[in-house]
Amino acid sequence: MNLLTPDSLPPALQAATTYRDLTAEQVVFRQDEQALAIFIVETGRVRLDRYTKEGKTTVFQVARVGESFAESALFLDVHSCDALAEVPSRVIIYPKQPLLSALRNCPDLAEDFLERLVRKSQSLKARLELRSIRSxxxxxxxxxxxxxxxxxxxxxxxxxxxxxxxxxxxxxxxxxxxxxxxxxxxxxxxxxxxxxxxxxxx
Amino acid sequence: MNLLTPDSLPPALQAATTYRDLTAEQVVFRQDEQALAIFIVETGRVRLDRYTKEGKTTVFQVARVGESFAESALFLDVHSCDALAEVPSRVIIYPKQPLLSALRNCPDLAEDFLERLVRKSQSLKARLELRSIRSxxxxxxxxxxxxxxxxxxxxxxxxxxxxxxxxxxxxxxxxxxxxxxxxxxxxxxxxxxxxxxxxxxx
Missing domain, CATH: 1.10.10.10 (Winged helix-like DNA-binding domain superfamily/Winged helix DNA-binding domain)
Structure with missing residues (x-):
């Protein structure tokens, strides 16, 4: 059971799953927009970043094939960053309520999701460490x-x-x-x- | 069911739970040490940070009462940072295998844990954004x-x-x-x- 293969998922979640094809530079969502779904990159590459007041960009993640993004939509109402396809891409879209139900009913899926979040945290820590190096x-x-x-x-x-x-x-x-x-x-x-x-x- | 109140948890996890009292500045674990458990701050305050080659410190988290740390121990073998009590503190220690079993059997606990990880990611993103502001x-x-x-x-x-x-x-x-x-x-x-x-x- 795996978010990258919708066929393996419970029927209710499969029924709610949609797909979106993106051209290069196309926006998936903008920061502060309502967060309604969690995404998986099926092909291509999606960048998540946020603009500071100084006009600089903070890159939170570069999501590649098989990687998820916007998992925080499960518990938060709005997106905290922009998502933008860096190249032509295709994403799988899981609306949050059906996904939450599936996570409650399928321990395997919940464990896979927990591991995704832990790896995401590790990657954010690596970015933070990098930013702490001045030279x-x-x-x-x-x-x-x-x-x-x-x-x-x-x-x-x-x-x-x-x-x-x-x-x-x-x-x-x-x-x-x-x-x-x-x-x-x-x-x-x-x-x-x-x-x-x-x-x-x- | 809540990691802050061990009494509410399944008996097998309760039986595996231990506590540790820490004096100010006392080390809980060091980066690269084997990761055997997940922690909750019961009283006090624990700081998680990592040293760069330049000798600078990157603070990943300041865990306050009710907050968890070292969740990545669930899926990774070693700690990626140091943990140190900033003040006299007491932590609850959940060994990873009994916790993983409880997460598989208790959807409420798994959902609480997912939410902790999402909030942790948001806090890391906020730190990363802060570091991107040059002035x-x-x-x-x-x-x-x-x-x-x-x-x-x-x-x-x-x-x-x-x-x-x-x-x-x-x-x-x-x-x-x-x-x-x-x-x-x-x-x-x-x-x-x-x-x-x-x-x-x-």
Whole structure:
């Protein structure tokens, strides 16, 4: 039983499930709009972010295939951020009341949902930790070390570096300048969408 | 059925529940230690934070009476941060396996736990948003506006300002200087543990 495969879910929840196709840059919802549903990314990629008074963006999450977003709709009335498709995407939409009922009746589904929320919290903590690193150089280096899979030294980006800059809380210009500096220092090698960390970076 | 009142819980979970009294500054667990249990603050206050390579601290949460911490122990093997009592405190300790069983058998308890995790995510998002505000002045002002209850203009602190500085990602010195500046600008009035926002601050 899994939110990514609606066919596996209780009939009442299946009946309430809908889908939406999104073009690149299309908005799923805006912050402060009424929160009526929880979403799963079936294809594509959805970014969740919030604007501060200073006009800066805080990226809360980049939801990829199989990942959920807006789970807080279960208990809160409005969305706390915007959701926007970064590329052409398709989302599964679970209205909150039928989902809450299914969670009460299916311990497996509830456990899967709990685990999603725990992993979401871990990812928010990692973003918070990143933001606590003042120097752009150290922040970028920390990000690359975290993004490289354990035992690997290469990071493959599935999105433009200007979007990655948003995750880091840096302007694209500062990110490009910092990567150029790390390359001059011999810490990394770059090709188009790939960065390799050298042993000196660890 | 509620994690704050162990008597209301299934007998198997009650039997596994223990308590721990903590003195001020006493450590509950350290980051990377094995995660064996979930905690509820019965009295006092527990801070969860993590050290970056730069030696800075990222405060993930300040858990007050009735609040849980280390919920991620349910699905992860090690703690991702330190937990430390800020004042003399008492915590309820739920070992993870008996708690997981109880969550599977008690939909009410599972729903309460889901809601705790959602609120925890919201609080992490608020911390992340705060860290995205570059200027210390605007960051402090945003923090005070959020901390004041809706319709209120006064923030009462239950902890020393040096600890509040940690929440804001500022040194105590920068926080004191920023508050003095906001007072000179006529945005706030301060007494010892209380700050009042003036209409110009909104």
């Amino acid at each position: 752009a150089r150290n922040r970028v280096l920390h990000y690359l070390l975290v993004e490289a899979q354990p035992g690997e030294t290469t990071v493959n980006f599935d999105r433009p570096l200007k979007d990655v800059a948003g995750d880091l809380g840096l302007t694209p210009e500062v990110l490009y300048r910092t990567l150029a500096r790390l390359e001059r220092e011999g810490m990394i090698t770059r090709t188009n969408q790939q960065i390799t960390l050298h042993p000196s970076a660890a | 210390a002045r605007n960051r402090v002002l945003h923090y005070l506006l959020v901390e004041a209850q809706p319709g209120e203009t006064t923030v009462n602190f239950d902890r020393p300002l040096k600890d509040v500085a940690g929440d804001l990602g500022l040194t105590p010195e920068v926080l004191y200087r920023t508050l003095a500046r906001l007072e000179r600008e006529g945005m706030i009035t301060r007494t010892n543990q209380q700050i009042t926002l003036h209409p110009s601050a909104a």
